[in-house]
Amino acid sequence: NAGVTQTPKFQVLKTGQSMTLQCAQDMNHNSMYWYRQDPGMGLRLIYYSASEGTTDKGEVPNGYNVSRLNKREFSLRLESAAPSQTSVYFCASSEWSVATNEKLFFGSGTQLSVL
């Protein structure tokens, strides 16, 4: 059972380049999330998707776009990368229930450096 899978694990970009971070979950969860974590800091929510076909901004959405391709996949795109986007990116998924109150499951992260 893979859980939440993120690709790639590492990426180096030059300023102005674009790229897409991929995330897939195999738990049939409705909700998916993208967070970023800067060194020594907590996680900040970039975008989330409550269900297939919907997306909403989080705390720090500027410079990013997302696509909820289907129930399994939620991608994060950087159209023109900037050094300030150097960070570790985490994808997560969840499903609400009375028992779990929407426990989140996280991927192992993508370490992105923008030079």
Add this chain to the structure above:
Amino acid sequence: DAKTTQPNSMESNEEEPVHLPCNHSTISGTDYIHWYRQLPSQGPEYVIHGLTSNVNNRMASLAIAEDRKSSTLILHRATLRDAAVYYCILRYSGSSNTGKLIFGQGTTLQVKP
């Protein structure tokens, strides 16, 4: 969103209990208290959550104050593998998805052998 306050860091000795405090004085009646932890170089993982009553699971216990303005995560016997950043987060209890969790900076727990 209601905020939480945690100490930046704590130390513990291996095989001793650890009590990690969290203050949430602006908690509303519909907010659950969630705890996650993040081991080095990994994504966060769920630890425990509760609403009013104390909760136990295989990882930890959660003690919630009677007025719900504070809570304590209890690791009964700390091991070196418990060294991590521990996050206390409030989450609206309703079923509509406001399921996004807002993380603070958490408490970095060091466990000494």
